Structures are given as C-alpha cells and as structure tokens.
Amino acid sequence: MSPAGNEFVIEHYEKKIYDQKQLLEISKALNSTLDYRYLIDVILNICLAQLQTLNAAMYLEPEVDSTMFRLEQSFKGFEIGDREINFAIPMDSPMVHFLAEKPKATMLKAILAIPELTKDPIVTFFHKLGAEVIVPLNAKGRVNGLLILGEKMTMSEYLEDEKEFMTTLASLAGIAVENARLYELATVDMMTSLKVHHYFQTKLKEEMDRCRKKGTNLTLLFTDIDKFKVFNDTYGHQAGDVVLIEVAKQLINNAGKHDIAARYGGEEFCIVMPGATEEEGYEMGERVRKSVESMVVANPNGGEDLKVTLSVGISSFNTNDRSNKDLIERADKALYQAKHSGRNQTICFKPS
Structure with missing residues (x-):
C-alpha cells in the first residue's frame, strides 16, 4: 500500500x-x-x-x-x-x-x-x-x-x-x-404538568440540606387561586380544570431554570427557588400573580371568558429550620394573610 x-x-x-x-x-x-x-x-x-x-x-x-x-x-x-x-x-x-x-x-x-x-x-x-x-x-x-x-x-x-x-x-x-x-x-402531575407533591417534598429537603451545608439562600412560594370553590360551583369542574391548567402554565413559564414548580394539592401550587433571596421570591410572586390576573381563559362550556386571581405567600430558609414543615408553615401563614387581607396580592412571611 x-x-x-x-x-x-x-x-x-x-x-x-x-x-x-x-x-x-x-x-x-x-x-x-x-x-x-x-x-x-x-x-x-x-x-x-x-x-x-x-x-x-x-x-x-x-x-x-x-x-x-x-x-x-x-x-x-x-x-x-x-x-x-x-x-x-x-x-x-x-x-x-x-x-x-x-x-x-x-x-x-x-x-x-x-x-x-x-x-x-x-x-x-x-x-x-x-x-x-x-x-x-x-x-x-x-x-x-x-x-x-x-x-x-x-x-x-x-x-x-x-x-x-x-x-x-x-x-x-x-x-x-x-x-x-x-x-x-412518575413525578409530574398529568393534568397541570407541575411536579407532584412527593417530588416537591423530596427536592425541598435536598435544597434545605444544601443551605445548611453551604450557607446558600432558598425561598418558597405558595399560591392559591382566590375563591376557587365558588368558581367551581359557578362554572363547573370542567371549567375549573381548564383554569388549573392555565394557572399552572403561568408558574411553569415564569419559573427559572433551577426552580421547581409543583402542585402541593388541589388548587394550591408552589415554587421552590434554590439560591433566591426573599426579595427575589417576592418579585417572582408578583410576576406570577400579575400574569394570572391578566390571563383570559376560554370557557369550555361556552359563554363568557373566565378570569381568576391568585394569592401568594413567601417564606425563606433560616438556619433554625429543622424540616420541610417549618418552611412550608411560614409560607402557608403568609398565604393565609394574603387571602384574608384582600386577596390577589403577594405577602412575605413576617414573624409576629
């Protein structure tokens, strides 16, 4: 050759x-x-x-x-x-x-x-x-x-x-x-495309462990559709499901690359934000809330278009947190305050 x-x-x-x-x-x-x-x-x-x-x-x-x-x-x-x-x-x-x-x-x-x-x-x-x-x-x-x-x-x-x-x-x-x-x-809610509850709990624990070891930030958003039971009773569960899907899209579209958007249960959705400060969490909450407020959903039953609003509660990790429950309870309290002081707003947890 x-x-x-x-x-x-x-x-x-x-x-x-x-x-x-x-x-x-x-x-x-x-x-x-x-x-x-x-x-x-x-x-x-x-x-x-x-x-x-x-x-x-x-x-x-x-x-x-x-x-x-x-x-x-x-x-x-x-x-x-x-x-x-x-x-x-x-x-x-x-x-x-x-x-x-x-x-x-x-x-x-x-x-x-x-x-x-x-x-x-x-x-x-x-x-x-x-x-x-x-x-x-x-x-x-x-x-x-x-x-x-x-x-x-x-x-x-x-x-x-x-x-x-x-x-x-x-x-x-x-x-x-x-x-x-x-x-x-196995990890995604088929209706909303959000992560399921057990995945949320597992990832939240992992991120809290990371915060303890590396001193990084972590913020949790809890959201709830305002007066959703009344909405379901008025328009029916088919319309309610369509609204859940569209609200979930707003969370998914606004969530960052490393954020975890999940369905906590029913109409309660959440976003885990690794590395985010409380201020960044508030900004995210407002983006999601405003995108839901401006959202118009076609009524699957015909008739008038559908509109809903969202209340958002924010909590951030602190070194005294022993488990997921601590961080979740604070976000839930902030959400409760948002819903019972006018709805359609974002509130960060403040200790009494």
Whole structure:
C-alpha cells in the first residue's frame, strides 16, 4: 500500500476511535440526567456540534397512550410556523414502518426514491421543511421517536461514518428518552404538568440540606387561586380544570431554570427557588400573580371568558429550620394573610 493509502487508513481509524470515545462520553451524559426537557436539549445540541448542522428537531410521544409523534418545542434552526408545529406524525404511517424495519439514519432523498413513500404526507412535509436525514429512536424494540437533521453547514453530503454515528446516537438517545419519560410520568402531575407533591417534598429537603451545608439562600412560594370553590360551583369542574391548567402554565413559564414548580394539592401550587433571596421570591410572586390576573381563559362550556386571581405567600430558609414543615408553615401563614387581607396580592412571611 502506498504511503498516501496508509495515511488514509490511519486517518480513517483515528476518526473511528475518536467517534467511539465521543459516543462513550455522550452515553455518560445522556444517562446522567432524568430531566426530560434538558435531555432533549442535550441531544439536539450534540447533533449541532458533532454533525455540523444548524437544524435539528425531535418528534416524540406526548403521552403514554399516544398514537402520534409530535414536535418537541426545543427544536433548533428549522423555520417552523404554527401550522408546522401542530403537524403530527402517525406512528402507523408508512414512513415510520419503513424506519422500524431499517432502524438507521436514512437520507430523505433515499426515502423519496421509494415509490410507496413518495406520496406519504410526512415525507412531503419533511421535504418542505428542509430535512436531510431522518433517524429513528428505538427503545424496547419499537420506534419511540424521530430525530430530524437539516443540511450541513458546509453544504456537503453526510458521510457514511456520520450516518453510523447518528444511528448509534439515536439508539442511545431512544433509551435515555424512554427512561426520562417514565421518570417524568412518575413525578409530574398529568393534568397541570407541575411536579407532584412527593417530588416537591423530596427536592425541598435536598435544597434545605444544601443551605445548611453551604450557607446558600432558598425561598418558597405558595399560591392559591382566590375563591376557587365558588368558581367551581359557578362554572363547573370542567371549567375549573381548564383554569388549573392555565394557572399552572403561568408558574411553569415564569419559573427559572433551577426552580421547581409543583402542585402541593388541589388548587394550591408552589415554587421552590434554590439560591433566591426573599426579595427575589417576592418579585417572582408578583410576576406570577400579575400574569394570572391578566390571563383570559376560554370557557369550555361556552359563554363568557373566565378570569381568576391568585394569592401568594413567601417564606425563606433560616438556619433554625429543622424540616420541610417549618418552611412550608411560614409560607402557608403568609398565604393565609394574603387571602384574608384582600386577596390577589403577594405577602412575605413576617414573624409576629
């Protein structure tokens, strides 16, 4: 073999070794978290960095018994309008069946060359979107999602090594996403998408322990929808459920990256704010309260739109706190004061 040929072979195997090392590190990263949203973001960013593309998106199952894949909102680069965002992919579609039989990274142009798939609406949709590669995610012997990549920044073709890399990445990602989704199902209230009570209690204890060890701040918000029983009696429980969902969205949308928005029980929601001072907690309480006050919810029964207000109580960790109960009781007392001194306000706990 010529020296040039030897150099090519050496370079090829060096790249193989590098890719394997990268996949090992990626596998560690994917298995180090059960945070569903964070995990999806990690997977998409890995694609951008490793494959030199500006466009990456994932279609996953939104619910346990879903028959469709839907776009995850953390997509990168693709110009996706409202119509495209709502586009759902049936799990029993011809293209998904094709990918299930050949679970590997596949160029869209190769799919377009298959007569029975040419007119598949999903294939047409991806073509219009500017997708170049479709990669099925797999877990427990079935396709549990799709990874979509756009063209490379260099405008060059995807190499076979890169397609192999994507296939392996997708198999790792499929398992990681499935594990994270199962964990989320166990820790998230299905109606409101807030964390459940036992998760809230566990994380609050962890954060209080961290405060004791490191001297950091911690603030807790308790919220309650004003006169919710009267609201339910007036408009019915279906309207009440819609309002709970919309109020929960305000907490989720306003909560910071490291905050924990949870459902304490009934219409009582809370936010755990690691590292936050009482002043920052008050500012958060006011943001949430004002966003709920300005919120207009369509009445599921027809008729007039629905409006509610929120009362908020704030407490902050102090070194005398022995358990979750201490911090919770102070937030609850502040909330009681907010509700019994006019409602629709944020009050920080002050010792009597």
